[in-house]
Structures are given as C-alpha cells and as structure tokens.
Amino acid sequence: MNGTTQxxxxxxxxxxxTLAVDLARRGVSFRIVERSPEHPAGSRGKGLQPxxxxxxxxxxxxxxxxxxxxxxxxxxxxxxxxxVWEGRMxxxxxxxxxxxxxxxxxxxxxxxxxILRDRLAELGHRVELGTEATAFEQDAxxxxxxxxxSERVRCxxxxxxxxxxxxxxxxxxxxxxxxTFETERMLLGDVRTADLGREYWHTWADMxxxxxxxxxxxxxxxxxxxxxxxxxxxxxxxxxxATFQKIFDEGSGRTDVRFTDVTWMSVYRVNIRMAGRFxxxxxxxxxxxxxxxxxxxxQGLNTGVQDAYNLGWxxxxxxxxxxxxxxxxxxxxxxxxxxxxxxxxTALYGRAKRGEQGAHxxxxxxxxxxxGYRDGALAVGERGGERxxxxxxxxxxxxxxxxxxxxxxxxxxxxxxxxxxxxNAVYGPAIRAHTxxxxxxxxxxxxxxxxxxxxxxRGLVLIRPDGYVGYHGDAGGLEDYLVTVAAG
Numbered sequence: 001m002n003g004t005t006q007x008x009x010x011x012x013x014x015x016x017x018t019l020a021v022d023l024a025r026r027g028v029s030f031r032i033v034e035r036s037p038e039h040p041a042g043s044r045g046k047g048l049q050p051x052x053x054x055x056x057x058x059x060x061x062x063x064x065x066x067x068x069x070x071x072x073x074x075x076x077x078x079x080x081x082x083x084v085w086e087g088r089m090x091x092x093x094x095x096x097x098x099x100x101x102x103x104x105x106x107x108x109x110x111x112x113x114x115i116l117r118d119r120l121a122e123l124g125h126r127v128e129l130g131t132e133a134t135a136f137e138q139d140a141x142x143x144x145x146x147x148x149x150s151e152r153v154r155c156x157x158x159x160x161x162x163x164x165x166x167x168x169x170x171x172x173x174x175x176x177x178x179x180t181f182e183t184e185r186m187l188l189g190d191v192r193t194a195d196l197g198r199e200y201w202h203t204w205a206d207m208x209x210x211x212x213x214x215x216x217x218x219x220x221x222x223x224x225x226x227x228x229x230x231x232x233x234x235x236x237x238x239x240x241x242a243t244f245q246k247i248f249d250e251g252s253g254r255t256d257v258r259f260t261d262v263t264w265m266s267v268y269r270v271n272i273r274m275a276g277r278f279x280x281x282x283x284x285x286x287x288x289x290x291x292x293x294x295x296x297x298x299q300g301l302n303t304g305v306q307d308a309y310n311l312g313w314x315x316x317x318x319x320x321x322x323x324x325x326x327x328x329x330x331x332x333x334x335x336x337x338x339x340x341x342x343x344x345x346t347a348l349y350g351r352a353k354r355g356e357q358g359a360h361x362x363x364x365x366x367x368x369x370x371x372g373y374r375d376g377a378l379a380v381g382e383r384g385g386e387r388x389x390x391x392x393x394x395x396x397x398x399x400x401x402x403x404x405x406x407x408x409x410x411x412x413x414x415x416x417x418x419x420x421x422x423x424n425a426v427y428g429p430a431i432r433a434h435t436x437x438x439x440x441x442x443x444x445x446x447x448x449x450x451x452x453x454x455x456x457x458r459g460l461v462l463i464r465p466d467g468y469v470g471y472h473g474d475a476g477g478l479e480d481y482l483v484t485v486a487a488g
Contacts, residue, residue: 005029006319008145008155010168012127014045014109015287015304016161017116021059022312024123026405028319031155032125033147035132035162039117042264043108043190043219043226045301047072051369051387052302053101054467055309058403061119062101068115069107070220076200080253086200097451098389099369100399108190108219108226109301133162136171138282157315158283161308164271164292172280178273178292185231186268189244190224191216192261198225204252214251224263231267239265274342278331284311291338299341306371307334313405313465320430321487333373340371373468380481381472383456388463391455393436394446401434401445402463407470407486409433409478410461412453414443419460419475430486431462 007023009016012034020032048056048065056062071092077085093102117127135146136158143158160168169176196202198218202225205212216225229247237243241262249255274291278284287304311330318326372379372386379385391398402408406429411420414437423433436452437443447453460478462471464485471481 002151002153004154005031006156007031007159007315008033008133008143008153008157009159009161010133011161011163011166011287011289012039012113012117012129013161013163013287013304014112014116014301015308016159017113017120017127018055018059018305019159019161019286019308019312020125020127021061021116021119021123022309022405023316024120024125025059026312026316028316030125031128031153032120033128033131033133035130037130039110039113039127039129041110042188042266043110043224044188044266045109046106046217046219046226047302048105048107048112049299049302050099050101050104051371052305053105054390054399055305057101057399058467059116059119060403061115064115064118065105065107065112068111068221069105071103072106073199073201073218075203077203077205078252079204081256097392097449098455100390100397106217106220108222108224111221112301133167136168136283143282156282156319159286159311160283160289161286161304162289164273164288166289168283169275169285169289172277172283172285174280174285175276176273177276178271180269180271180273184270186270187227187229187231187237187244187247188264188266188268189227189262190219190264191227191244191259192224192263193257193259195257196225214248216248227262236267239267272342274335274338278307278335278338279327284330286311290334291342293342303338303341306337309466310334316405317485317487323484326485329376329378333376333378337371337373378464378470378485380470380477381459383461383469383472386469388461388467388469389451389455391451392448393452394448398452401432402467404432405465407431407465408463410445410452410456410463411435412456412458412461413437414441416460416475419478427482427486431482 006028007030009019009032012032016032023030056065072089074086074088076083090104095102131147133145133147134149137144142154142156145153145158147153160166162168201217203212203215214229216227218225227244229251244262245259271292275285278290286307293300310333314326314330318324374385376385409423409431414435420433420435423431434445435443436445436447438447459474461469464470471478
C-alpha cells in the first residue's frame with residue numbers, strides 16, 4: 001500500500017473541484033486526481049446559475065467570479081449582414097434582499113475551473129494531473145484504489161467525478177439509462193475574429209423554422225467568441241480552422257468575417273442519461289458521472305456543483321463521527337433533483353429543436369433557486385428542505401453569517417438564550433447559534449427589515465452547511481435532529 005487518505009476524488013472538473021474546496025476548508029484528508037496530463041482550455045459550459053453563485057459565495061470565490069464574468073449579452077439575429085431580430089435570453093433583474101445573485105453569469109469553464117483550483121491552492125491542495133484510477137475494490141472498512149496501474153491507495157470513501165465517459169460508474173456496474181443522439185451533433189470551438197462587435201451574441205438562423213445555423217458568443221474577459229453550429233449528416237468533420245470558417249460562411253452567408261485563430265475545437269453529441277444509483281457502498285457518483293444533460297438551459301455543470309456541495313458536508317460530518325446513515329441522504333436528495341433538472345433541460349432542448357416561439361427564453365425554472373429537499377429525511381418542519389434565502393441584518397447579510405463549513409442555528413426572538421449557550425458549548429464551531437431579534441429587542445443579530453421573521457415566523461431554524469433548512473420548529477425536537485446530522 002502506497003498511502004492512505006480519507007477521501008479520493010476522481011476527476012478535476014467543476015464538480016470534483018467544488019468537492020475538493022469544500023473538503024479542504026473542513027480539514028478532511030483527501031486527494032483529487034485527474035487522468036488528463038494538463039488542465040482543459042475550452043469554454044464548454046459557460047453559464048453559472050444564481051444558485052451556483054451562492055455556492056461560490058460560500059466557498060470564497062464569488063469575488064473573482066463576478067469580477068471576470070458578465071451577464072449574457074443581448075442576442076442579435078441576422079439574415080446575412082442585416083439584423084432581423086434582437087432579444088435576450090434572460091430579463092435583467094436587480095438583486096434583492098433574499099436573492100443577491102439574480103442573473104445567470106457567463107463564465108468560460110476553463111476560468112471557473114482555474115478560479116476553483118486557485119482557491120484549492122490557497123487551502124494547501126492541488127490537483128494531481130496525469131493520474132488515472134485504473135481499478136478499485138471496496139470492503140466494509142474502505143476502498144483500495146489502484147492509480148496508474150501500480151500505486152495503491154487506501155481511502156474511506158471514493159468519489160467519481162470523472163464525467164459521462166468516466167470509469168468509476170462502469171466499474172461499479174451502475175446503469176446509465178437514457179439516450180445518445182448520434183445524429184444530433186454540435187461543432188463547438190473558441191475562435192478569434194476582429195470583424196464582429198462584442199456587445200452581442202451573434203446568431204444566424206433559418207427564420208422559417210427558428211432553428212440555428214451558426215452562432216458566435218463573446219466570452220467575457222477574452223478576445224474569443226464561443227462558436228456553435230449544428231452538424232448535419234453522419235460524417236465527422238475534420239477539426240481544423242478551415243472547417244470552422246467553412247461552416248460559418250455557409251451558415252451565415254457572409255464572407256466578411258474571418259477567423260484569425262481557433263483555440264479550442266470539439267464535436268458535441270446530445271447525450272441525455274442518468275445513473276440508476278448515485279451511491280454504492282463507499283463509492284459515490286457526482287456530476288456528469290451521475291447525469292448528463294443537453295446543453296439547453298445550462299444545467300449540467302451547475303447540477304454537478306450542487307451534487308458536490310450536498311456531499312461535501314455529509315462526508316466531513318460522518319468522518320467526524322456523525323451516523324453513517326447521513327450518507328444515504330446524498331442519493332435520496334440528489335437523484336430526484338437530477339431527474340427533475342434533466343427533464344427541464346430535455347424539454348428546453350426539444351423546444352429549440354422544434355423551433356418553438358420563445359425557445360431561447362429562460363426563467364426561474366433554470367436558476368436552481370427553487371430546488372430543495374422538502375420530502376427528504378433531513379427536512380423537518382414547515383420550511384424544512386427549502387433553500388435558506390439571504391436577508392438583511394444589522395451590519396451585514398444573513399449569507400455573511402452562513403458562510404463557512406458550519407451549521408447555523410437561528411433562534412427567532414430572545415426567548416432561547418439558554419439554548420443558544422448550550423448549543424455553542426456542546427457543538428463548538430460545528431454549529432454557530434444566534435439569537436435573531438427585531439429592532440428594539442435584545443439579541444446578537446438584528447433582523448433589519450423583518451425579512452427573517454416574515455419568512456420563518458418564530459421558533460428555531462437550523463440551516464445546513466449547504467444552505468438548506470434542516471430543522472424548523474420548537475426546541476423539543478432539535479436535539480434528536482442534531483444527533484442525526486452532526487458529531488457532538
């Protein structure tokens with residue numbers, strides 16, 4: 001045996017990196033390995049939903065995400081060089097007290113991953129490139145993983161974040177039900193041209209059927225456009241700058257837009273599948289290893305981030321002494337959510353394929369703010385399982401209080417001072433307990449505009465480390481609940 005660690009993460013895309021950052025700030029021993037010899041450079045998934053931005057706020061990277069990203073530009077449709085339509089995918093929305101990040105943010109995936117890797121480095125960890133998990137076997141006490149055919153590593157838990165074509169799911173024998181549309185393909189790339197402005201997402205479509213022929217979307221903080229064009233026929237095109245130029249010329253009918261460089265090239269096949277299980281013993285599937293989506297609605301990357309955010313605190317809690325049963329709730333909570341999101345993205349893809357009016361428009365159904373775990377085992381009380389909205393507090397925001405790897409207990413009103421002292425004494429930094437009072441009452445947090453009391457009423461609100469309400473009720477059932485989720 002070459003070494004041991006508590007968690008081994010296979011795959012260093014956004015899902016694996018989110019999990020790694022979360023475990024690092026919790027002090028969990030882990031390794032994150034990636035079979036590719038270098039970090040990917042393509043734009044790929046470029047939309048960060050509002051809920052993902054809230055996750056990145058908690059993980060300490062939202063500042064750079066906001067500084068380097070931008071909201072999606074207006075869409076401009078052309079017939080040749082003549083503008084025939086303008087519109088937006090997302091209606092401009094201002095931040096509110098409960099939703100600080102209301103707009104989908106455009107951020108090329110290579111930069112999202114780089115920002116997460118930089119945060120991981122700040123926490124003292126790095127991705128091990130060129131390292132492939134070639135085999136693993138598990139028993140009652142842990143998992144033994146073979147890396148690069150020779151190194152053997154012992155871990156308590158293994159997490160497959162290795163994508164739709166990764167090996168972890170296959171080695172588990174888990175089904176991957178769904179459909180791959182071999183004839184529905186997209187040519188993707190990152191191209192440079194000085195012949196179009198960067199204020200619009202430029203598109204050329206068949207206006208009779210409302211189906212896209214080719215599009216160029218300016219990527220923020222770069223001089224690059226993301227190129228997308230559906231492919232027809234069965235033959236795979238040669239991935240070359242000449243191919244991109246030819247397809248653009250044919251799709252747009254223009255000869256005045258020249259590509260000076262193509263920095264990334266790929267062919268995407270529409271693949272809609274979901275794993276039959278997200279956990280087998282001590283092995284977990286996350287992100288594209290568990291579910292793959294059509295690109296419509298920008299759900300795939302974001303759903304993977306939410307998987308990791310759900311799993312991270314549970315792994316840390318169990319490794320710290322919480323009941324093993326807590327890990328069962330990862331699949332119980334995330335599998336139904338992934339199925340729902342898969343249905344949303346599939347429906348949006350179908351609308352676009354059929355050329356339906358308004359198929360480009362996006363609303364709250366894709367923002368992932370409404371997703372929750374209301375029917376789950378960890379949801380107790382009227383608000384149990386819901387996302388905890390932000391709120392204004394005297395001197396700051398509720399999200400400032402929630403930020404970090406801890407549970408947060410909010411006692412609404414000054415009647416629970418003794419309980420707050422007891423929780424802080426027993427659980428220490430694992431649960432941060434506060435009395436939330438209205439203006440004029442005595443407590444450590446002041447509900448400035450009454451938003452917290454207006455949403456929850458009175459009583460106790462225990463907010464999980466991933467920002468969802470776990471317990472909402474009186475003091476009578478709180479102790480029994482804490483025994484199931486936290487190590488005292």
